[in-house]
Amino acid sequence: xxxxxxxxxxxxxxxxxxxxxxxxxxxxxxxxxxxxxxxxxxxxxxxxxxxxxxxxxxxxxxxxxxxxxxxxxxxxxxxxxxxxxxxxxxxxxxxxxxxxxxxxxxxxxxxxxxxxxxxxxxxxxxxxxxxxxxxxxxxxxxxxxxxxxxxxxxxxxxxxxxxxxxxxxxxxxxxxxxxxxxxxxxxxxxxxxxxxxxxxxxxxxxxxxxxxxxxxxxxxxxxxxxxxxxxxxxxxxxxxxxxxxxxxxxxxxxxxxxxxxxxxxxxxxxxxxxxxxxxxxxxxxxxxxxxxxxxxxxxxxxxxxxx
Amino acid sequence: xxxxxxxxxxxxxxxxxxxxxxxxxxxxxxxxxxxxxxxxxxxxxxxxxxxxxxxxxxxxxxxxxxxxxxxxxxxxxxxxxxxxxxxxxxxxxxxxxxxxxxxxxxxxxxxxxxxxxxxxxxxxxxxxxxxxxxxxxxxxxxxxxxxxxxxxxxx
Numbered sequence: 128x129x130x131x132x133x134x135x136x137x138x139x140x141x142x143x144x145x146x147x148x149x150x151x152x153x154x155x156x157x158x159x160x161x162x163x164x165x166x167x168x169x170x171x172x173x174x175x176x177x178x179x180x181x182x183x184x185x186x187x188x189x190x191x192x193x194x195x196x197x198x199x200x201x202x203x204x205x206x207x208x209x210x211x212x213x214x215x216x217x218x219x220x221x222x223x224x225x226x227x228x229x230x231x232x233x234x235x236x237x238x239x240x241x242x243x244x245x246x247x248x249x250x251x252x253x254x255x256x257x258x259x260x261x262x263x264x265x266x267x268x269x270x271x272x273x274x275x276x277x278x279x280x281x282x283x284x285x286x287x288x289x290x291x292x293x294x295x296x297x298x299x300x301x302x303x304x305x306x307x308x309x310x311x312x313x314x315x316x317x318x319x320x321x322x323x324x325x326x327x328x329x330x331x332x333x334x335x336x337x338x339x340x341x342x343x344x345x346x347x348x349x350x351x352x353x354x355x356x357x358x359x360x361x362x363x364x365x366x367x368x369x370x371x372x373x374x375x376x377x378x379x380x381x382x383x384x385x386x387x388x389x390x391x392x393x394x395x396x397x398x399x400x401x402x403x404x405x406x407x408x409x410x411x412x413x414x415x416x417x418x419x420x421x422x423x424x425x426x427x428x429x430x431x432x433x434x
Numbered sequence: 435x436x437x438x439x440x441x442x443x444x445x446x447x448x449x450x451x452x453x454x455x456x457x458x459x460x461x462x463x464x465x466x467x468x469x470x471x472x473x474x475x476x477x478x479x480x481x482x483x484x485x486x487x488x489x490x491x492x493x494x495x496x497x498x499x500x501x502x503x504x505x506x507x508x509x510x511x512x513x514x515x516x517x518x519x520x521x522x523x524x525x526x527x528x529x530x531x532x533x534x535x536x537x538x539x540x541x542x543x544x545x546x547x548x549x550x551x552x553x554x555x556x557x558x559x560x561x562x563x564x565x566x567x568x569x570x571x572x573x574x575x576x577x578x579x580x581x582x583x584x585x586x587x588x589x
Contacts, residue, residue: 291528308558309528310479311464324464326558343558376562431465432484 199252202232206240215249222246223264233257236277237270250280265296269309283331287313293323301333306343314340322427324434327379330357339387341380342434346372353380366392370399378404378430386418404433455487456547457567458496458540460560466518468525480528481538481553481560482518488544491522496542498526500555501577503585504534513538530555535585539577552577554584 200216208227215221215231223229223245231239234252241247245264251257259266260280269292270277277288283301286293291310297303305314311324316336323329329340338357341350352368366388373381381400385393397415406412407429414422463479485494498513509531516525530536538553538560550572554561566572566580 309463311462322464324462326462428465432459432461432482434462434464 220248236272240267263299267294284314284316303331305329456544457549458551466525479525484523485542494522498540500530502534502536537580552580
């Protein structure tokens with residue numbers, strides 16, 4: 128039994144009833160160590176800053192929500208008829224009827240005129256990409272911006288703006304035509320690419336995408352033969368018709384055909400091209416027939432002086 | 435004296451050879467790349483022009499004006515001729531109005547040699563077949579004739 132058990136606490140304890148017990152040395156050492164220790168900095172100031180920061184963050188979020196820009200939208204103005212909208216936002220469609228035409232102001236880079244019976248959708252509008260989908264109908268685009276900033280998707284191609292002005296028309300299946308009036312446009316689709324400079328047209332077809340570009344002033348027989356070629360016509364007389372009709376300027380068409388015909392016909396195309404325009408320095412027959420990308424690019428850049 | 439004669443002949447021959455068959459060629463805008471603010475751009479270019487037959491392509495200079503007829507009034511617009519990334523090649527921005535009938539009068543210099551071109555412009559770019567090229571500066575009368583012909587054809 129200990130000392131407390133000897134004297135149970137019954138009734139009030141009088142002074143001197145409890146025995147004096149000396150505290151262990153370890154307690155005093157602990158007290159002294161605590162007294163000698165430097166007081167911790169007061170945390171009140173820190174809490175204030177945390178609260179201030181949190182409050183500021185909350186105010187910032189509220190301000191951002193209140194003032195954030197809505198989804199990018201392009202202005203729509205009426206050219207004819209009565210399109211029902213005055214702007215088009217990302218994700219929205221604009222549709223004209225048989226008697227309506229509208230002009231879309233594409234951010235600050237240009238305009239798109241929407242012809243009758245046309246359906247377009249704004250897909251993206253950002254500093255790095257302005258993109259429309261043309262489901263059907265016809266638009267005329269005039270754009271002043273760095274290359275590859277403005278794009279138009281159709282059911283059978285993507286028109287990538289490398290230049291200034293063009294018209295593109297398509298039906299819902301993807302059959303259509305691109306006409307470039309200034310600069311140049313790249314028509315791209317599933318790895319195929321057609322470069323279409325000012326003055327040239329390029330048809331698009333469902334399932335096969337961009338056709339072979341040709342200058343709008345090319346002879347009708349050449350255009351007809353090219354249409355047959357792009358439709359899958361592989362008869363020898365189709366290619367023969369194109370080669371026979373080709374002028375110097377039509378090396379635009381022949382240059383594209385080089386990579387679209389089989390190796391035997393490639394030689395025929397190559398020889399017709401070099402009949403029309405001598406092969407430039409730095410481009411060899413062997414490299415051209417091998418479709419060496421650098422050689423073909425150099426050749427195209429030199430041919431463009433004849434287009 | 436003989437040495438002086440020889441030297442004179444050599445210098446003369448050299449100058450002639452420097453730009454012996456100097457001429458201007460025109461091309462689709464796709465033919466040139468123009469640097470602007472560090473990026474290569476091909477925007478707003480009406481056509482391309484380059485000097486050919488010059489021993490020092492980097493020394494070629496080209497100047498030009500657009501000569502036009504707008505609503506019956508004669509107009510003349512100075513052209514900006516922008517050096518392309520290839521020496522001796524230039525871009526000609528579309529600085530003339532969309533309205534009216536226009537021909538471009540371009541003059542190039544290579545050393546002491548001069549060549550020129552008169553280029554009629556159609557609705558879809560320049561008209562190569564009716565462009566005219568001269569191994570000298572074109573005269574005002576030649577420019578007027580080209581403009582009148584184009585305007586007549588456009589009616």
